[in-house]
Amino acid sequence: MHIDLAGRTALITGSTAGIGLATAEAFARAGARTVLNGRDEARLQAAANKIRTLVSGADLITVAADVSTAEGAQILLDVVPAVDVLVNNTGIFASTPVLEIPDDEWHRFFEVNVISGVRLARNYLPGMAERGFGRIVFVSSETAVDTPLDMVHYGVTKTALLAVARGLAKAAAGTGVTVNSVLPGPTHTEGIEEYITALLPEAGTFDEAQRDFIAQYRPTSLLKRLIRPEEVANLILFASSEQSSATTGAALKVEGGTLTSLVP
Ligand SMILES: NC(=O)c1ccc[n+]([C@@H]2O[C@H](COP(=O)([O-])OP(=O)(O)OC[C@H]3O[C@@H](n4cnc5c(N)ncnc54)[C@H](OP(=O)(O)O)[C@@H]3O)[C@@H](O)[C@H]2O)c1
Structure with missing residues (x-):
């Protein structure tokens, strides 16, 4: 299968490091105009330079914006008014006993891990539907299905993303836009x-x-x-390709078989 995203614009949030950076590299290799995002200009430039050394002719745009805020989402929309692929990858985690997680930490996890992607989908999905093609991928986690004792707030946000992706997929039914979540294991x-x-x-x-x-x-x-970040990126790339057109509303596992349920 040859995945060719030439002519497509793909935004990957949180792409200065880790899974997001590997995903941005995969999109650049597939020929997409690739939008990198993070909060820090220097880290963004370092990420873009790294991809340019690996992928000759990479077509990259960098946008410094905090996607956990409405202002950050607006900055992205101003610089990149339309995208064909949106990968909501930004996410934070922390190890804290569940009874010691204060309210403001619960709120912060929801803002960064859930609302950020909901807001961007709200901004970009209608345009995708109008053009008859779009791919939205939420980077969830195996912890969506198996709540970790030391990261209950994190797990809850990742469970929420499965429902968000499913709900948005229903909203996009019949439009040519697919919405899926991807569940990596420890990467x-x-x-x-x-x-x-x-x-x-x-x-x-x-x-x-x-x-x-x-x-x-x-x-x-x-x-x-x-798991290697590029192994997760491969599944995200497939879920963002023309070839994945019949896969929507799905929770796709790339967790090395850790989850014992036969279906997510
Ligand atoms: N690593 C794992 O084992 C694992 C397993 C399952 C799921 N996941 C999920 O995969 C995703 C990526 O995880 P990762 O481990 O690759 O992350 P990471 O290495 O910690 O990188 C996080 C990225 O998000 C950016 N970021 C953080 N807060 C941001 C904000 N408010 N606005 C914009 N960018 C922001 C960071 O950029 P700057 O710091 O430069 O701003 C960085 O590029 C997350 O959703 C995570 O929950 C990870």
């Missing part, structure tokens, strides 16, 4: 590296630590290792 990003190192300070190398982490905290993993 090798800087954030997860810090999280695992803090969780397992006794482990030797990071490679040993990640295998201990999987063995102790994700024993049902069939992959038995962290």
Whole structure:
């Protein structure tokens, strides 16, 4: 299958690092005009430069905007009034016992992880429907289905995204616009590296630590290792392609088999 997104514009929020950066690179390779986003101009330029060294002729736009605010969403809309693909990737996580999560932290997690994507979909979906083509992908998590004890607020936001994607897919029925969520498992990003190192300070190398982490905290993993960001990006790219036209309202797993349910 050859995925060609030439002539398409794709916005990937939170694309200065991790899964978002790998996804932006995948879109650039597929020929899309790729919009990178993050809050910091220097980190954005570093991300764009990295992609340019890897993908010759990459067509990139960078937009510094905090997507957890209405002002940030408006900045994106002003710079990029229409997109064909929207990947709502921005997300934060933190390890806090559930009874110690204060109200303002619950609100912050909802603003960053849920409302950001809802707002951008509201801005961009009508134009996609008018043009008869569009792809919206919400980056959820395996924790949407299996709530983690130390990150209940995070898990709740990721569960919410499954319903948001399903609801928007219903709203877009018959228009040529698909809306899906993607559920990664533990993926090798800087954030997860810090999280695992803090969780397992006794482990030797990071490679040993990640295998201990999987063995102790994700024993049902069939992959038995962290997922690579580009492995998640591959599924997001497929869900954003012309070829995925019959996949909508779906929750797509890329969690290394950790979830034991036969369907998400
Ligand atoms: N890593 C995992 O194991 C894993 C597993 C399952 C699901 N996920 C999900 O995958 C997504 C990406 O995770 P990741 O681990 O790749 O993240 P990451 O490495 O921590 O990167 C987060 C990205 O989001 C940006 N960002 C954060 N807050 C933002 C805001 N308010 N406005 C705009 N950009 C913002 C950051 O940019 P700046 O800091 O430069 O602004 C950065 O580019 C998240 O939704 C996460 O929940 C991750």
